[in-house]
Amino acid sequence: MKIAVLAGDGIGPEVTSAALCVLDALNLPDIELAQGDVGGLAYHRHGHPLPPETLELARSSDAILFGAVGDPTCDNLARDLRPEQAILGLRSALGLFANLRPAAGWPGLESLSPLRPEIASGIDLLVVRELTGDVYFGDKGERIGENCERVGWDAMAYGEGEVRRIAHVAFRAAGSRRGKVTSVDKANVLETSRIWRETVIEVAREYPEIALDHIYVDNAAMQMVREPSQFDVVLTGNLFGDILSDQASACVGSIGLLASASLGERQTDYGTFGLYEPIHGSAPDIAGQGRANPCAAILSLAMLLRHSLGMEAEAGRIEQAVGQALAKGVRGMDLGGNADTETMTKAVLSELL
Amino acid sequence: MKIAVLAGDGIGPEVTSAALCVLDALNLPDIELAQGDVGGLAYHRHGHPLPPETLELARSSDAILFGAVGDPTCDNLARDLRPEQAILGLRSALGLFANLRPAAGWPGLESLSPLRPEIASGIDLLVVRELTGDVYFGDKGERIGENCERVGWDAMAYGEGEVRRIAHVAFRAAGSRRGKVTSVDKANVLETSRIWRETVIEVAREYPEIALDHIYVDNAAMQMVREPSQFDVVLTGNLFGDILSDQASACVGSIGLLASASLGERQTDYGTFGLYEPIHGSAPDIAGQGRANPCAAILSLAMLLRHSLGMEAEAGRIEQAVGQALAKGVRGMDLGGNADTETMTKAVLSELL
Numbered sequence: 001m002k003i004a005v006l007a008g009d010g011i012g013p014e015v016t017s018a019a020l021c022v023l024d025a026l027n028l029p030d031i032e033l034a035q036g037d038v039g040g041l042a043y044h045r046h047g048h049p050l051p052p053e054t055l056e057l058a059r060s061s062d063a064i065l066f067g068a069v070g071d072p073t074c075d076n077l078a079r080d081l082r083p084e085q086a087i088l089g090l091r092s093a094l095g096l097f098a099n100l101r102p103a104a105g106w107p108g109l110e111s112l113s114p115l116r117p118e119i120a121s122g123i124d125l126l127v128v129r130e131l132t133g134d135v136y137f138g139d140k141g142e143r144i145g146e147n148c149e150r151v152g153w154d155a156m157a158y159g160e161g162e163v164r165r166i167a168h169v170a171f172r173a174a175g176s177r178r179g180k181v182t183s184v185d186k187a188n189v190l191e192t193s194r195i196w197r198e199t200v201i202e203v204a205r206e207y208p209e210i211a212l213d214h215i216y217v218d219n220a221a222m223q224m225v226r227e228p229s230q231f232d233v234v235l236t237g238n239l240f241g242d243i244l245s246d247q248a249s250a251c252v253g254s255i256g257l258l259a260s261a262s263l264g265e266r267q268t269d270y271g272t273f274g275l276y277e278p279i280h281g282s283a284p285d286i287a288g289q290g291r292a293n294p295c296a297a298i299l300s301l302a303m304l305l306r307h308s309l310g311m312e313a314e315a316g317r318i319e320q321a322v323g324q325a326l327a328k329g330v331r332g333m334d335l336g337g338n339a340d341t342e343t344m345t346k347a348v349l350s351e352l353l
Numbered sequence: 354m355k356i357a358v359l360a361g362d363g364i365g366p367e368v369t370s371a372a373l374c375v376l377d378a379l380n381l382p383d384i385e386l387a388q389g390d391v392g393g394l395a396y397h398r399h400g401h402p403l404p405p406e407t408l409e410l411a412r413s414s415d416a417i418l419f420g421a422v423g424d425p426t427c428d429n430l431a432r433d434l435r436p437e438q439a440i441l442g443l444r445s446a447l448g449l450f451a452n453l454r455p456a457a458g459w460p461g462l463e464s465l466s467p468l469r470p471e472i473a474s475g476i477d478l479l480v481v482r483e484l485t486g487d488v489y490f491g492d493k494g495e496r497i498g499e500n501c502e503r504v505g506w507d508a509m510a511y512g513e514g515e516v517r518r519i520a521h522v523a524f525r526a527a528g529s530r531r532g533k534v535t536s537v538d539k540a541n542v543l544e545t546s547r548i549w550r551e552t553v554i555e556v557a558r559e560y561p562e563i564a565l566d567h568i569y570v571d572n573a574a575m576q577m578v579r580e581p582s583q584f585d586v587v588l589t590g591n592l593f594g595d596i597l598s599d600q601a602s603a604c605v606g607s608i609g610l611l612a613s614a615s616l617g618e619r620q621t622d623y624g625t626f627g628l629y630e631p632i633h634g635s636a637p638d639i640a641g642q643g644r645a646n647p648c649a650a651i652l653s654l655a656m657l658l659r660h661s662l663g664m665e666a667e668a669g670r671i672e673q674a675v676g677q678a679l680a681k682g683v684r685g686m687d688l689g690g691n692a693d694t695e696t697m698t699k700a701v702l703s704e705l706l
């Protein structure tokens with residue numbers, strides 16, 4: 001089993017190392033790790049945020065453990081050389097169409113949420129975001145309009161095939177959760193959303209045991225604050241998913257604890273090919289200081305073991321160890337605690353053993 | 354001065370009547386009211402949610418007092434006959450490009466917010482949303498793609514002129530508030546956003562006293578929950594503004610108290626031509642029962658007097674009366690109180706006199 005490790009920029013390397021310590025402690029046989037450069041680091045070393053050798057490495061692996069990209073020294077580069085393009089490029093080149101973003105509080109950590117405790121404690125949802133279509137990857141450009149003004153434009157679109165594929169992921173996920181899918185669109189305005197909604201309804205027929213409802217994106221953003229406990233699986237396109245998944249994370253409050261998976265279609269010998277990353281970014285302000293909370297990276301590793309390597313038991317062990325460390329009151333600095341990266345990692349490791 | 358009154362569907366007529374009682378109590382000379390049909394009601398009477406005579410009436414007025422549209426009996430109609438098309442049609446036909454959505458809590462009502470009181474009490478922001486461009490009004494349709502699948506598509510675009518016009522509205526508004534504009538875009542992905550951002554930066558040069566920053570829409574959705582007090586004026590396009598303004602309203606909590614203005618370019622003899630509406634919808638479940646909270650409609654009237662009729666003093670009087678009624682503990686049923694529409698309206702009226 002080969003894991004490509006793309007630690008990237010800012011706090012990426014620190015939190016990824018912590019996750020690798022946890023992997024090491026599991027003592028799994030036959031795991032090969034291969035490091036690759038990505039993001040601002042890769043730009044500085046190779047002139048591109050996603051060099052061909054990194055892409056090749058990723059493609060030839062069973063799973064990718066990703067840190068973070070984002071580097072203020074690249075802010076003035078042309079868009080296609082900026083660090084974020086690495087993650088967009090990986091998604092598109094590797095067909096990572098299914099982004100899974102669980103958002104749930106940990107017992108005892110409700111006080112980290114900006115929401116009232118009685119509202120925050122009910123959050124237990126999974127955003128299933130389509131990741132390779134929509135206005136992200138359509139044609140785009142600049143044209144000259146009336147009065148010689150510049151006009152920026154982007155084509156938004158979804159085809160039935162793309163929607164069907166991601167809808168199946170959502171319905172299957174709901175089957176092992178609370179059995180409810182909420183599909184988010186803007187079908188009162190967008191043709192893209194009309195096809196989206198019609199296709200989701202069609203796929204739902206294959207899952208009679210799952211409840212489906214549809215909600216407009218503006219209402220979804222409202223309900224996510226008002227009463228997030230109503231959501232189980234939230235199924236969305238790329239753009240609305242970008243917004244709502246970040247909003248859901250903020251509602252939970254503890255961004256340093258939230259992980260994500262981006263799955264492709266390819267089946268490996270052990271599971272589904274995918275990329276795993278903490279949802280926090282590169283946090284350049286605290287990079288290199290050993291202060292970052294490694295939990296989200298460690299939990300991303302757990303998702304990797306579950307989805308790509310078929311190791312549900314090991315994934316569960318890691319998640320339990322993180323939960324126990326938190327239950328004992330160890331808190332990263334982002335959560336108002338004083339555990340640095342090493343202390344937090346050791347706390348998780350000691351629960352694991 | 355002519356006000357077109359388009360009360361619409363559901364609770365629209367009830368709350369609009371309440372607002373007209375307040376207008377009546379102000380005893381203003383020379384105000385002519387003219388009623389028009391709109392929404393599901395107009396569809397049932399005239400076969401179209403925005404009949405030509407309603408549009409003509411709106412066009413010939415100085416301001417429009419709008420109730421709400423939305424009617425479940427129209428759910429199965431083709432999209433261009435559904436009630437929402439009335440509001441989209443008015444915006445586009447009348448050039449109502451500037452949507453102002455203030456979101457601020459009323460002192461003493463922090464407990465209505467789903468956010469912790471210390472976070473909720475800091476909310477005092479104005480969303481300035483562009484309302485006649487973006488993916489809302491671009492070309493759209495369905496095409497046949499690969500493998501004969503159906504593809505829904507929508508063209509997103511902004512030209513410099515459109516951005517400049519709404520940016521000026523935001524900078525001017527910030528000048529009479531706390532002097533800060535936060536422009537929201539997705540410039541790391543969208544060409545539409547790149548033109549947006551460059552144009553906003555250019556307009557900002559004319560307002561050296563206003564602070565400007567830029568934030569990606571996903572981060573904005575996160576910050577709106579985490580720390581909404583950081584926002585003063587939030588400047589956004591049509592689609593992101595739809596989402597963020599509803600999210601901001603939910604953060605305040607008291608949707609029955611929130612009003613909005615949609616301004617055009619045309620100057621009337623007294624101010625700027627515009628349409629004013631509560632942000633709550635038609636709420637068909639409680640329609641006709643006299644239970645709806647009329648405050649948002651009453652506060653929409655205040656915005657109308659301020660922006661379209663140049664009556665700042667009267668607008669302030671209404672806002673103060675609503676504040677005083679609330680301060681005395683009168684609460685609509687949506688706020689957990691027991692004041693029905695009539696009781697709430699009378700409470701406001703008695704503070705006015």
Ligand SMILES: CC(C)[C@H](C(=O)O)[C@@H](O)C(=O)O
Pocket residue numbers: 084087088242541542571
């Ligand atoms: C960096 C950016 C392009 C990316 C996105 O918008 O998808 C990020 O916000 C995310 O959600 O992973």
Ligand SMILES: CC(C)[C@H](C(=O)O)[C@@H](O)C(=O)O
Pocket residue numbers: 188189218437440441595
């Ligand atoms: C009804 C709908 C088309 C409309 C919009 O999306 O603009 C509404 O949500 C709003 O914000 O006024």
